[in-house]
Amino acid sequence: MRFLVAFLTGILFGLGLIIAGMANPTKVQAFLDLAGVWDPSLMLVMGGAIPVASIGYFLAKRRGKSILGDVLSIPAARHVDRGLLLGSLLFGTGWGLTGICPGPALLLPAFHLSQGLSFLLAMLAGMAIFELFSRFVLHKPTDQH
């Protein structure tokens, strides 16, 4: 059942990304291009997603456990560290350069096979490099949202 929920919510999430225009990197870059001809659509994507996710969060928190009986895996509040700031700045740089973030990266090969795979494989390589970096340089276990 948990696997089915994960699969179906993955599909729903993906459909949301496609309908929202997030599977079009050029549109995402048009949102990030404040000095050009600006496309504000992405503000509405967040404006739609955040309130609904917020309701979900408060409902889940009030229940205390998930409907299928799992403990809620919500990241515990942690201090802001250099990794949070530097990592987010690096991510934003890559996002601006391409107009692609991790969710749409998984859909893009269905739209543009070779370009989509180039980005996706590079992104997975970047994640793998981080694993090596955190294990051998930072000596820190990795954990995230």
Place this chain on the structure above:
Amino acid sequence: MQIDGLHFSPLASLFGGLLIGLAATLLLLFNGRIAGISGILGNLLKPSTTGRAWLLCFVLGLIVSPLVYRLFHALPASSVLVSDKALIIGGLLVGFGTRLGYGCTSGHGVCGIARFSGRSILATLCFMLAGFVTVFVVRHILGGV
């Protein structure tokens, strides 16, 4: 600032955003899990992760979502106007940066902000800022990559 009236898609983007929020809500309510894509992918890549089957189910759902969409409708327009070199560099930055920064547009930008997490709000400001600056530099100073 000039608004792109031709490509601005307020209703579709709002509706897509609602679906993204609904997917995040259902995953949290049923499975107790946060729909943060970079975290899900990163944990899939990490050898020490236990119970990774649901991660794979969610990722598979995302990957097949364009095919599900196509059952009902032709896929919407999408274009990638950046070079392969930019895709590779951008992919590496997105992969490494989201892992170092503990999350991406979904984990911080939607789920984190939805539960009023200060670190997620800060992370979102950082990647948005970096995205705006990068597009400005690439398009208006360097003249494209």
